[in-house]
Amino acid sequence: MIEGVVIRELTAHGDARGFFVETWRKEWFPDGFTPVQGNRADRGAGSVTGLHYHLHQADWWYFATGHARFVLHDLREGSATKGQTMSRDIVEGEHAGIYVPPGVAHGFAAITDVTLSYLVDQYYNVDDENGLAWDDPDLAIDWGVADPIVTARDSSNPRLAELPQIIAAR
Numbered sequence: 001m002i003e004g005v006v007i008r009e010l011t012a013h014g015d016a017r018g019f020f021v022e023t024w025r026k027e028w029f030p031d032g033f034t035p036v037q038g039n040r041a042d043r044g045a046g047s048v049t050g051l052h053y054h055l056h057q058a059d060w061w062y063f064a065t066g067h068a069r070f071v072l073h074d075l076r077e078g079s080a081t082k083g084q085t086m087s088r089d090i091v092e093g094e095h096a097g098i099y100v101p102p103g104v105a106h107g108f109a110a111i112t113d114v115t116l117s118y119l120v121d122q123y124y125n126v127d128d129e130n131g132l133a134w135d136d137p138d139l140a141i142d143w144g145v146a147d148p149i150v151t152a153r154d155s156s157n158p159r160l161a162e163l164p165q166i167i168a169a170r
Helices: none
Strands: 006-009 012-015 018-021 037-043 048-053 059-065 068-074 085-090 096-100 104-110 114-120
Touching (some): 059 068, 059 104, 104 114
Antiparallel strands (some): 006 096, 012 018, 048 104, 068 104
């Protein structure tokens, strides 16, 4: 597990109508995480998003539908887990929230069509949008998709060896 990352198993309460799940509660973050913006990303099967990182923004992810593989890589100087990569599959019907602190690169592959709902604690700031090559051979990430669909932006991100030293702003 990467230092500062939180994966919280969430409980779905279901009946004949469907289900209800609490996807975020302030009390889960005693050290502070106050979202200011909520976002939704829909991705088709086979797409890869990331790896992205922020120096000032933290994210709280919840995959509402589908089967996704999320990947995290710790870029933070001084972190006990600097340089570590982790991944996990979230399958349809599994409910988990993922907290990604600043300085941790994050991305996901849509194994099936997925909907990601996520909260952030900073408003969008283009100057805090950074990237790391999703296919960096030094990371050797298994995204779980045969022919990834990737944006031009994500295809042009630098490799790990080309990044400056990263220090999380908080």
